[in-house]
Amino acid sequence: MNFGKVGSVLGILVIAACAHKPMDRVEGLTYVGLADGNTSFVRTIAPKNGKCPEVKISKGSAEETTLQMTANKFESATVCEATLPEGTASVSVAGKQIQIPKAPKRIVVFGDTGCRLKGDYFQECNDPNQWPFKRIAKAIELEKADLIVHVGDYHYRESCKDPVKCAPYKDTLGYGYRPWEADFLHPAAPLLQTTPFLFVRGNHEDCQRAHEGFSRLLTPLGESSCPKFQDTRYTNFGNILVVNFDNATLSDQGLDPKGTEMNQWREHYRKMVAQIKSRPESEVWIVLHRPIWGLSPNWNGPAAVLPVNLNMQLLVKEMPLPKKVKFVFAGHIHNTQVSTGKRPVHVVVGEGGTALDYYDEATRKLIPAGFTVLPSTHGYMVLEQNSDGKWVGVVKDDQGKASFKCSLEQANAPCAVP
Numbered sequence: 001m002n003f004g005k006v007g008s009v010l011g012i013l014v015i016a017a018c019a020h021k022p023m024d025r026v027e028g029l030t031y032v033g034l035a036d037g038n039t040s041f042v043r044t045i046a047p048k049n050g051k052c053p054e055v056k057i058s059k060g061s062a063e064e065t066t067l068q069m070t071a072n073k074f075e076s077a078t079v080c081e082a083t084l085p086e087g088t089a090s091v092s093v094a095g096k097q098i099q100i101p102k103a104p105k106r107i108v109v110f111g112d113t114g115c116r117l118k119g120d121y122f123q124e125c126n127d128p129n130q131w132p133f134k135r136i137a138k139a140i141e142l143e144k145a146d147l148i149v150h151v152g153d154y155h156y157r158e159s160c161k162d163p164v165k166c167a168p169y170k171d172t173l174g175y176g177y178r179p180w181e182a183d184f185l186h187p188a189a190p191l192l193q194t195t196p197f198l199f200v201r202g203n204h205e206d207c208q209r210a211h212e213g214f215s216r217l218l219t220p221l222g223e224s225s226c227p228k229f230q231d232t233r234y235t236n237f238g239n240i241l242v243v244n245f246d247n248a249t250l251s252d253q254g255l256d257p258k259g260t261e262m263n264q265w266r267e268h269y270r271k272m273v274a275q276i277k278s279r280p281e282s283e284v285w286i287v288l289h290r291p292i293w294g295l296s297p298n299w300n301g302p303a304a305v306l307p308v309n310l311n312m313q314l315l316v317k318e319m320p321l322p323k324k325v326k327f328v329f330a331g332h333i334h335n336t337q338v339s340t341g342k343r344p345v346h347v348v349v350g351e352g353g354t355a356l357d358y359y360d361e362a363t364r365k366l367i368p369a370g371f372t373v374l375p376s377t378h379g380y381m382v383l384e385q386n387s388d389g390k391w392v393g394v395v396k397d398d399q400g401k402a403s404f405k406c407s408l409e410q411a412n413a414p415c416a417v418p
Contacts, residue, residue: 024186030093031192035233037086039220044080052080056092075177084129103238104146110380111331113352114156114183132398133353134187139400141190151331152289154184155210180213201248202289216360219354233325241281245288254310271313272358303362
């Protein structure tokens with residue numbers, strides 16, 4: 001027998017098998033999503049016919065107890081899930097532990113992370129200079145944050161027309177499990193497996209697009225249909241309340257103020273305001289996808305800055321946010337910007353990986369007072385308190401280098417080069 005020939009054949013077979021095995025699988029990944037006290041959750045991704053692992057939780061110094069996960073199929077994966085009891089301090093699966101902070105000291109905010117493939121628009125997902133989300137995630141991992149807030153738009157791989165360019169992505173297009181795995185779960189895995197997340201729904205996760213994946217992967221258990229807006233989530237961190245308000249499907253174009261749709265949003269917003277007022281926490285942060293006070297460049301005409309979101313601005317004008325609302329964090333615009341005025345400090349952080357929004361010189365001349373629109377570059381924001389106990393936001397690029405330091409509680413929230 002010619003062992004050399006057999007060895008060559010076996011080598012070819014092994015190479016061929018490896019060539020057809022996707023390198024972006026996340027089987028065994030466990031992560032925690034924070035919501036209300038009784039709706040926070042843990043999920044583990046198992047193979048399609050795999051068994052769910054044992055989950056151990058602890059509440060402070062109390063002994064560990066075991067949670068039973070339930071299995072749900074999502075195409076080629078089994079999504080194992082369980083609701084966390086209120087007061088859970090840590091979650092352990094297969095020897096890996098995720099700590100849930102009572103009062104986070106170091107928080108990362110980012111969003112709009114997916115690789116944009118839609119029709120003729122092509123972002124090269126395998127080029128980290130064009131789609132740097134994986135590099136950003138590695139930089140965030142080094143931050144050792146207590147909490148990560150994703151302000152929405154995880155999924156961008158919708159369709160692709162060019163048969164040559166699109167060939168590497170044919171199994172990761174559409175709204176099923178594999179696109180979600182490639183666009184979010186795999187690049188974000190180093191963060192998901194170590195740090196609890198607050199997941200905000202983006203407009204890319206609406207009912208016409210990627211909502212099924214968002215519901216199965218990043219939403220508290222029990223959502224069986226796609227709602228116009230999800231229930232508002234209230235997450236307590238001691239004296240701070242983080243309010244996750246879903247405005248993903250609220251149009252950026254002005255609605256009829258007296259119309260049925262606007263009345264639905266008015267009631268959704270009214271409930272949030274009433275709940276904030278009734279809560280004991282003295283400081284409130286609102287996280288949402290579409291900004292209340294954002295500025296977008298005009299892509300289809302002369303230089304202009306377009307206010308985003310007009311409908312949210314109308315709601316706030318009718319029912320002002322309670323004074324204890326200190327910050328509003330949003331995404332949707334693919335840029336980082338800070339605005340101030342007779343309202344909470346408003347921060348947009350939408351540079352997590354997808355194609356950026358740029359503001360040319362003519363457009364920048366039109367930016368009104370009270371707005372700081374930073375140069376567009378991929379990255380994220382790190383929030384920490386300074387020695388005076390005031391929150392500071394450090395804007396970092398896709399390699400973790402600080403580019404701006406924003407004193408969010410100082411008058412006009414100035415951002416300066418550190």
